[in-house]
Each structure stands twice: as C-alpha cells, then as structure tokens.
Amino acid sequence: MPPHSLSDWKVILPYWLSEEKWRAFAMLGGIIGLSFLYVRTAVWFGKWNQSFFDAMFAFRAQDCLSLLPSYLLMAALSSAIYVFQVYLTQVLSMRWRLWNTRIYLRQYLSNETYYRLEHGQEQADNPDQRIADDLSQMTIWTLKLGLDAIQAVTTLISFSIVLWDIGGTLSFSWHGHAIHIPGYLFLGTVLATLFTSLVLERFGGPLVGANYRQQHYDADLRAGLMDVRRNSEQIAFYGGEEAENLRFSRYLAHIATNWRSVVTYTWRANFITNFFHETASCLLWVMLIPKLLAHTLTVGLYSRTNAAFMQARNSLQWFIDNYTDLATLRSILQRLNEFERVVAHPFEKGITRHTLSSGDVQIENLILKRPDGSVLTTLPNLTLHAGERWMISGPSGIGKSTLLRALAGLWGYGSGTLSFDTKHAMFVPQRPYVPDGTSLRQVLSYPTTPDHYDTQAYESVLKSVNLACYISRLDDVADWSQIFSPGEEQRLAIARVLLFRPRVVFLDEATSALDEENETLLYSVLTTHLPQATLVSVAHHANLRRFHQHEILLSPKGALIQPISETEAASGSTTASC
Numbered sequence: 001m002p003p004h005s006l007s008d009w010k011v012i013l014p015y016w017l018s019e020e021k022w023r024a025f026a027m028l029g030g031i032i033g034l035s036f037l038y039v040r041t042a043v044w045f046g047k048w049n050q051s052f053f054d055a056m057f058a059f060r061a062q063d064c065l066s067l068l069p070s071y072l073l074m075a076a077l078s079s080a081i082y083v084f085q086v087y088l089t090q091v092l093s094m095r096w097r098l099w100n101t102r103i104y105l106r107q108y109l110s111n112e113t114y115y116r117l118e119h120g121q122e123q124a125d126n127p128d129q130r131i132a133d134d135l136s137q138m139t140i141w142t143l144k145l146g147l148d149a150i151q152a153v154t155t156l157i158s159f160s161i162v163l164w165d166i167g168g169t170l171s172f173s174w175h176g177h178a179i180h181i182p183g184y185l186f187l188g189t190v191l192a193t194l195f196t197s198l199v200l201e202r203f204g205g206p207l208v209g210a211n212y213r214q215q216h217y218d219a220d221l222r223a224g225l226m227d228v229r230r231n232s233e234q235i236a237f238y239g240g241e242e243a244e245n246l247r248f249s250r251y252l253a254h255i256a257t258n259w260r261s262v263v264t265y266t267w268r269a270n271f272i273t274n275f276f277h278e279t280a281s282c283l284l285w286v287m288l289i290p291k292l293l294a295h296t297l298t299v300g301l302y303s304r305t306n307a308a309f310m311q312a313r314n315s316l317q318w319f320i321d322n323y324t325d326l327a328t329l330r331s332i333l334q335r336l337n338e339f340e341r342v343v344a345h346p347f348e349k350g351i352t353r354h355t356l357s358s359g360d361v362q363i364e365n366l367i368l369k370r371p372d373g374s375v376l377t378t379l380p381n382l383t384l385h386a387g388e389r390w391m392i393s394g395p396s397g398i399g400k401s402t403l404l405r406a407l408a409g410l411w412g413y414g415s416g417t418l419s420f421d422t423k424h425a426m427f428v429p430q431r432p433y434v435p436d437g438t439s440l441r442q443v444l445s446y447p448t449t450p451d452h453y454d455t456q457a458y459e460s461v462l463k464s465v466n467l468a469c470y471i472s473r474l475d476d477v478a479d480w481s482q483i484f485s486p487g488e489e490q491r492l493a494i495a496r497v498l499l500f501r502p503r504v505v506f507l508d509e510a511t512s513a514l515d516e517e518n519e520t521l522l523y524s525v526l527t528t529h530l531p532q533a534t535l536v537s538v539a540h541h542a543n544l545r546r547f548h549q550h551e552i553l554l555s556p557k558g559a560l561i562q563p564i565s566e567t568e569a570a571s572g573s574t575t576a577s578c
C-alpha cells in the first residue's frame with residue numbers, strides 16, 4: 001500500500017477541470033444552494049419552537065393553534081428541498097462516475113495497458129474492481145461526504161450565531177480576577193468537539209490502511225471465483241476441488257485476519273464517537289447552569305438552545321460521525337491513485353518498432369532480455385523479405401514467444417529495432433481470443449466490426465478452415481468460447497487471418513491444438529490463400545517445416561539462420577471436420 005498522502009485526493013480533480021466542468025459546477029452550486037435553504041428552514045423551525053413552547057407554557061392555546069399551519073408549510077418546503085437536493089446529487093454522481101469510467105477505460109484499453117498491468121514490472125491488483133467499483137464508490141462517497149461537510153459548515157455558521165446570541169457572556173471571578181467569556185456556549189461546544197476529533201484520529205487512524213487491505217483481499221476472492229468459472233473444465237479434469245478449496249481458504253484467512261484489525265479500529269472509533277454523542281447533552285446542561293442560577297432560562301429558550309446546540313454539535317462532529325466513511329473513501333482514493341501511478345509508469349522501450357510500407361520484416365541489433373536484465377537471446381541483422389515463410393524454433397524457454405511479443409510491441413526489455421508494416425500485420429496467439437456474448441460474425445471479424453466483411457466472405461473462410469457447419473449460425477449470439485473446441489478456436493483464428501488478409505502474419509504455435517492432418521490443412525490454406533504474405537511461425541512440430549523456406553534457430557549463444565531444404569518444402573491438402 002502506498003503511504004497515505006494528500007496527493008491521494010488529486011484523483012478527485014480531473015472531472016472538475018474537464019469539458020463537463022461548467023455543468024458539474026452548476027449542479028454542485030444548485031445542490032449547495034438547496035443545502036443552504038435546507039439549513040435556513042432548520043433555523044425557522046428553531047424560532048418556531050421557541051414561539052410555540054413559550055405560548056404553550058403560558059397556556060395560550062389559540063396562539064399555539066395559529067402557529068400550526070406555518071409549521072406544515074415549513075415541513076412541506078423542507079421536504080421538497082431535501083428531495084430535489086438528493087435527486088441532483090444522484091444525477092451529478094452518475095455523470096461524474098461515467099466520465100471517470102470512460103477516462104479510465106480509455107487509459108486501460110490503450111497502449112496495451114491492460115497487458116502491462118498483468119505482465120509488467122509495475123502491477124496494480126484487480127484493475128476490474130478499480131474501474132467498476134472503486135470509481136463508482138469514489139463519486140458517491142466524495143459527493144456524500146463533501147456535501148455533508150458543506151451542509152455541516154453552513155449549519156455550524158447559522159447555529160453558532162444563534163448559540164452565540166443566546167449564550168451571552170459567562171462572567172465569574174477566579175483568584176480575584178473577573179473573567180468574561182463571550183459566546184461561551186459556542187466555545188464550549190467547539191473545544192469539546194476538537195478534543196474528541198484529535199482523540200479519534202489518534203486511535204482510529206489505522207482504520208484507513210485496514211480498509212485498503214480489506215478491499216484488496218475481497219477483490220482477490222472475487223477474482224479467484226472468476227478464475228474457477230473461467231477454468232471450470234480444466235479444474236474438473238484435474239479434480240482440483242481440494243486445491244481450489246485450499247486456495248480460497250488462504251483468501252478467507254487473509255480476509256478474516258484483516259477483518260480483526262478493521263473491527264478493532266472500528267470499535268475504537270465507534271466507542272469514541274458514541275461516548276461523545278452520549279455525553280454531549282450533559283455538557284449543555286453543565287453550560288446552562290449559570291443561566292439557571294440567574295433565573296434567565298425559560299422552557300422556550302431551553303428548547304431553542306437545545307435545538308441550536310444539537311445542530312451546532314452535529315455539524316461540528318461531522319468528522320467524528322463520518323470517520324469510518326472517510327477512512328473508506330481515503331482507501332478507495334489510494335487504490336485509484338495507485339492505478340493511475342502504474343498506468344502512467346513508462347513502458348520499458350529498449351526495443352523500438354518502426355513501420356515499413358512493404359511486406360518485409362527487418363530485425364536490427366536485437367538483444368532480447370528478461371525484466372531483470374539477463375539476456376535471453378540475440379539475433380543478427382536480418383531481413384525477412386515479403387512473401388517469404390520463416391520458422392522460429394529453439395528449445396523451450398529460449399524466447400520464441402518473447403520475440404513475437406517484441407514484434408507486437410508488448411516486450412520492451414532489451415535493445416534493437418524491429419520494422420515491418422505494423423498496420424497490415426496480424427498476430428495469431430496459441431490461444432485465440434474468442435469474445436463471449438457476441439455473434440459468430442463478431443467473433444470472426446474481431447477486432448474490426450462485423451459489417452467490415454460481407455456474408456459471402458464469412459462463408460468462404462469458414463469453408464476454407466472446414467468450419468462450414470457453423471455457416472448457419474453466423475448471426476447466433478452465444479458464449480462461443482464455451483462452444484468451440486481448442487482446435488476449432490485455432491481454425492477460427494486462421495479464418496480471421498483469411499478475412500483480414502494481412503501483409504505479414506505472425507503465428508505463435510497457432511496450430512498446436514490440432515492433429516497433424518488439420519495442422520497441414522491450415523498451413524496449406526494460408527499459403528494458397530495468402531501467397532504474397534510474409535509468414536513467421538513459432539512452431540514445434542516437424543511436419544510444419546515443409547511450409548517454410550528459412551529457419552531462425554534460437555539458442556542461448558545467439559540465433560542460427562538457415563534455409564529449409566527444398567525437399568522439405570511441399571504442401572498438401574487434407575480434410576478436417578467440425
């Protein structure tokens with residue numbers, strides 16, 4: 001957890017400086033205006049109380065009855081003000097949340113941030129929770145607590161004047177000195193509240209850190225459950241229930257251990273808050289003794305003083321009452337701040353990429369390193385000419401996938417330059433991405449939109465990779481990742497390549513889930529449909545060598561560049577089924 005600092009609060013600012021700021025300030029102004037009006041009605045209620053109780057205890061029944069309509073009117077007015085204020089607050093909160101979420105999503109889904117957050121050196125746990133929950137909580141709590149604070153200040157000012165007026169000056173002599181304390185009722189209330197606030201911060205302070213950790217552990221539990229949902233089949237095949245139970249026991253143990261700290265600090269804070277609440281009335285009674293002795297305290301005056309004291313005390317103890325909520329908000333702000341810090345952290349850019357306008361791929365002075373700086377492998381200066389087919393091989397863990405990540409701009413550890421037509425290149429990973437809850441057209445056209453290609457094109461590519469049986473389901477919306485087998489997913493990924501028709505295709509064990517026959521089919525389709533494309537494959541299977549003309553054999557000592565003999569390079573077509 002980052003150290004708590006004032007800078008945590010800066011995540012609140014951007015919306016109030018954005019293009020929406022004038023509308024936001026207008027709404028905030030409206031809410032604050034309504035809050036002033038609401039306090040004003042409370043002052044009227046106070047005055048009404050004094051008139052009513054003085055009339056009541058003077059047995060002036062007619063006066064009491066005549067005061068009732070004005071009470072009803074004030075009640076209706078104050079309710080209307082309150083309802084409208086809540087409505088405006090909800091609208092502002094939602095607008096703020098939407099604005100913030102859009103910004104966060106844009107940051108998250110650009111420059112491969114979503115990838116870096118999972119695989120980079122600097123990581124922020126559970127970004128989903130930060131974007132979906134923390135942002136919403138931040139706007140709700142900031143507005144609630146901020147507006148309550150403003151209302152508390154307004155109330156305090158209004159009723160401090162009343163308390164100051166009614167309280168008058170306390171005069172007494174001490175060691176022969178005449179002491180006069182003007183507005184003593186007000187001063188007594190302020191001092192008692194300040195003292196309690198200091199005690200509270202001293203004993204309840206660690207609640208912020210404990211809340212921060214609690215959110216982190218809760219999010220881990222949720223992410224773990226999502227993991228099980230996503231990998232249910234794998235877990236079931238392994239019979240991994242026990243292992244999963246053990247994992248969740250650990251999450252629960254974290255939650256339970258931290259929860260004890262939360263409870264300890266919460267009860268401390270609550271005890272202090274409650275003690276202050278309960279003893280505040282005694283404080284008023286003690287402070288009113290001089291008035292009682294001077295016979296200047298009427299029932300009506302007591303009622304008004306009590307109401308004003310309660311209002312002033314309530315507003316002064318805003319910090320005390322909202323301490324635990326403030327602690328929650330502070331921990332949410334810390335989580336958002338940490339997210340922003342990690343997102344803004346510069347991406348390692350030792351390896352640079354340039355765009356070419358031809359189908360060539362140029363590799364210059366390339367050294368691939370691990371994040372800790374140790375060298376994985378090196379490559380000589382090399383040009384893969386347009387239309388050539390290259391195979392990357394080497395022992396497991398040598399850096400084959402890392403080379404493709406560097407080509408895709410996802411790996412910056414190392415040095416050197418990679419150049420190719422980045423706009424017309426396509427990367428095919430081992431596990432293709434199959435978005436759920438979409439039509440098959442959308443799955444196939446990903447990452448473009450379905451209207452990018454006509455129906456004929458979809459049908460044709462499905463036939464080519466032998467998924468013709470899905471043609472009738474092009475417009476079905478389904479969780480396709482649950483429907484396709486891993487081999488079908490890989491065939492679908494090749495169908496995507498055929499649709500997109502890239503100039504350069506990078507395949508990272510893209511046919512590993514298929515049997516030899518089907519693997520051969522996909523490579524045959526690729527080479528016959530895209531004869532001009534430059535093909536770079538990471539592949540283990542020897543039967544794929546014949547589809548390539550050159551090999552880059554990676555080893556710890558460097559890369560060996562060698563041709564693949566003519567006799568190996570032959571293609572054949574075969575069949576596959578859905």
Ligand SMILES: Nc1ncnc2c1ncn2[C@@H]1O[C@H](COP(=O)(O)OP(=O)(O)OP(=O)(O)O)[C@@H](O)[C@H]1O
Nearest residue numbers: 119120370371376395396397398399400401402403
């Ligand atoms: N995010 C990362 N942080 C630290 N090390 C990493 C990271 N990603 C990969 N590595 C390391 O880099 C090395 C190369 O990994 P890579 O996936 O490129 O190997 P590979 O040659 O493709 O292996 P395989 O043939 O088994 O797929 C491995 O030792 C791996 O542990």
